[in-house]
Amino acid sequence: MFSYLLRRLLFFVPIVAGVMLLTFALFFMVQSPKAMAHRVLGPKATPKAVELWLHNRGYDKPLLINQIPDQPWHDSLFISQMRRLATFDLGRSDVTGRPLSEVFRQGALPSLLLTVPAFLAGLAMSVGLALYLVFIRNAAADLFASLLCVALMSVPVMVYVIFGQYLVAQVFNYFPAFGFQLNGWSTAKFLFLPIALMIVSGLGADVRLFRALFLEELGQDYIRTARAKGVSSAVVLLRHVLKNGLINLITLVVASLPFLIMGSLLLENFFGIPGLGNVLFTAIQMPDFAVVQASVFLGSLLYLGGLLLTDLCYAWADPRIRLH
Amino acid sequence: MLSVRSLSIDFGSGPARVQAVKDISFSIAPGETLALVGESGSGKSVTGLALTRLLQEPPAVYSGGEILFEGRNVLKMSPAELRRLRGGKIAYVFQEPSTSLNPVFTVRSQIAEALSLHRPEVSDIDAEVARCLDLVGIVDPSKRMHDYPHQLSGGMQQRVMIAMALACHPQLLVADEPTTALDVTVQAQILDQMRLIKQQIKMAMLLITHNFGIIGGIADRVAVMFRGAIVEHGSTAEVLHNPQHPYTKALIGCIPQLGQRRRRLTTIDYSTLG
Numbered sequence: 001m002f003s004y005l006l007r008r009l010l011f012f013v014p015i016v017a018g019v020m021l022l023t024f025a026l027f028f029m030v031q032s033p034k035a036m037a038h039r040v041l042g043p044k045a046t047p048k049a050v051e052l053w054l055h056n057r058g059y060d061k062p063l064l065i066n067q068i069p070d071q072p073w074h075d076s077l078f079i080s081q082m083r084r085l086a087t088f089d090l091g092r093s094d095v096t097g098r099p100l101s102e103v104f105r106q107g108a109l110p111s112l113l114l115t116v117p118a119f120l121a122g123l124a125m126s127v128g129l130a131l132y133l134v135f136i137r138n139a140a141a142d143l144f145a146s147l148l149c150v151a152l153m154s155v156p157v158m159v160y161v162i163f164g165q166y167l168v169a170q171v172f173n174y175f176p177a178f179g180f181q182l183n184g185w186s187t188a189k190f191l192f193l194p195i196a197l198m199i200v201s202g203l204g205a206d207v208r209l210f211r212a213l214f215l216e217e218l219g220q221d222y223i224r225t226a227r228a229k230g231v232s233s234a235v236v237l238l239r240h241v242l243k244n245g246l247i248n249l250i251t252l253v254v255a256s257l258p259f260l261i262m263g264s265l266l267l268e269n270f271f272g273i274p275g276l277g278n279v280l281f282t283a284i285q286m287p288d289f290a291v292v293q294a295s296v297f298l299g300s301l302l303y304l305g306g307l308l309l310t311d312l313c314y315a316w317a318d319p320r321i322r323l324h
Numbered sequence: 325m326l327s328v329r330s331l332s333i334d335f336g337s338g339p340a341r342v343q344a345v346k347d348i349s350f351s352i353a354p355g356e357t358l359a360l361v362g363e364s365g366s367g368k369s370v371t372g373l374a375l376t377r378l379l380q381e382p383p384a385v386y387s388g389g390e391i392l393f394e395g396r397n398v399l400k401m402s403p404a405e406l407r408r409l410r411g412g413k414i415a416y417v418f419q420e421p422s423t424s425l426n427p428v429f430t431v432r433s434q435i436a437e438a439l440s441l442h443r444p445e446v447s448d449i450d451a452e453v454a455r456c457l458d459l460v461g462i463v464d465p466s467k468r469m470h471d472y473p474h475q476l477s478g479g480m481q482q483r484v485m486i487a488m489a490l491a492c493h494p495q496l497l498v499a500d501e502p503t504t505a506l507d508v509t510v511q512a513q514i515l516d517q518m519r520l521i522k523q524q525i526k527m528a529m530l531l532i533t534h535n536f537g538i539i540g541g542i543a544d545r546v547a548v549m550f551r552g553a554i555v556e557h558g559s560t561a562e563v564l565h566n567p568q569h570p571y572t573k574a575l576i577g578c579i580p581q582l583g584q585r586r587r588r589l590t591t592i593d594y595s596t597l598g
Contacts (some may be wrong), residue, residue, distance in 0.1 A: 230441050
């Protein structure tokens with residue numbers, strides 16, 4: 001078990017390095033550091049100011065490998081940034097100069113306030129609904145719910161956002177549609193709509209998926225054995241079907257956990273929530289490479305962590321799986 | 325004890341409706357073993373499942389007849405009565421032990437579930453589970469019961485299935501192809517074990533099989549099913565030695581016999597069977 005963990009963690013290093021190299025290449029393929037400086041400083045910036053800006057942030061170094069005579073080969077932009085990130089020093093924003101560890105810490109809370117309740121409530125609702133639909137399978141209500149799910153998943157998220165904002169903020173005048181503050185009850189009141197939208201936009205697909213998953217379990221031989229023992233339909237579902245279905249569910253659910261911290265790019269942007277999704281969105285627009293790089297770094301680490309957690313949960317839930 | 329009277333079972337509805345079981349009647353007395361023999365698709369498994377209404381409805385429709393167990397019609401029982409019947413009075417052993425046991429629960433918890441449903445008075449679950457496993461010939465039962473199904477061999481898994489079925493002292497055991505998925509030596513061991521247990525506890529059995537070869541030493545009577553109907557019915561010795569129906573003759577002719585060299589096995593000519 002310990003050697004398994006160690007091996008998996010060691011694999012993180014080449015994977016994250018590859019992701020970082022790809023991000024770096026893609027970013028600077030689109031624009032040179034100089035063009036970036038011009039966009040940040042504005043068209044009227046003097047060549048001197050641009051040079052100073054580049055030098056202060058290390059962008060005047062060769063990009064990947066230093067081939068200048070008498071300078072060490074590893075004194076390049078990419079390699080020096082990687083050495084810094086390896087010590088988990090996220091650096092400072094290229095635009096504002098704020099330490100990024102602080103930016104991320106501040107952005108994580110609003111993101112989590114939005115995504116964690118939406119995730120938990122959404123999961124409980126879709127599992128519960130899927131189980132109920134399996135319980136009443138083949139009835140008219142089951143067919144109707146399936147149609148409703150397809151309808152729910154066919155509507156683009158944007159429509160939910162615009163319609164939801166119009167309905168709740170304009171028609172019912174329940175709260176301002178835009179502008180987030182961390183302030184107890186009013187925060188909760190404000191977050192209600194984006195959370196509801198996040199649940200609704202994912203519900204259709206999830207219910208259909210879970211229902212299919214549970215139905216497949218229901219056709220298994222051991223379900224027939226359970227019924228032949230005299231187990232009631234409800235207990236068959238909650239004990240035999242759910243426990244087996246859970247194993248498949250874990251893969252889907254645990255792998256999505258890292259995205260909770262990264263926030264919802266779209267919803268945060270539409271509701272003006274200063275979460276991590278918003279931080280990344282503005283950074284790509286600016287452009288602020290330091291922020292993009294640090295986000296990708298943390299994001300890929302979280303994602304890999306999520307995958308590892310999935311495998312650990314798998315082994316925990318399914319006695320047939322052993323890690324070694 | 326059990327009496328099935330002109331039972332018919334259909335599947336599906338409208339033009340796609342098929343009659344899987346056609347007007348069959350048979351009965352089983354306490355302690356008696358009836359073998360239901362027939363080829364794949366002849367309706368024998370459907371008949372077995374129908375005894376406690378285990379068929380999925382729809383598509384299954386009980387279109388006629390009645391199933392009387394201790395004088396009461398199973399087809400008219402409430403869901404709660406059916407649950408008491410299933411496992412408590414009529415228990416099942418299925419064909420494929422590797423998929424019939426739930427992979428994520430231990431042997432102990434699967435047998436304990438049956439005990440808690442039908443014998444709530446049992447207080448020492450561990451001892452009772454161990455006793456059941458011991459009865460079916462599992463060595464070191466108090467240790468084995470904490471295993472998951474995948475840790476056991478196919479023969480052991482089927483022994484666990486039998487132990488689970490016997491745990492609640494049923495009056496009737498429906499064994500649906502109990503040895504088909506096992507190799508020949510294990511098959512013989514399991515059949516011997518079942519014969520032994522039947523001598524120890526007085527229990528009736530419905531043995532469903534496609535294999536005439538295994539019923540000789542275990543069944544009192546045989547019913548031969550063909551295309552959803554019972555075509556021949558009689559004592560085992562009678563049917564084996566003096567089969568009347570051409571289908572039964574053909575089926576018995578399919579059994580390879582030791583010591584007879586170069587004899588071709590018979591095939592079944594369905595065109596003559598109507």
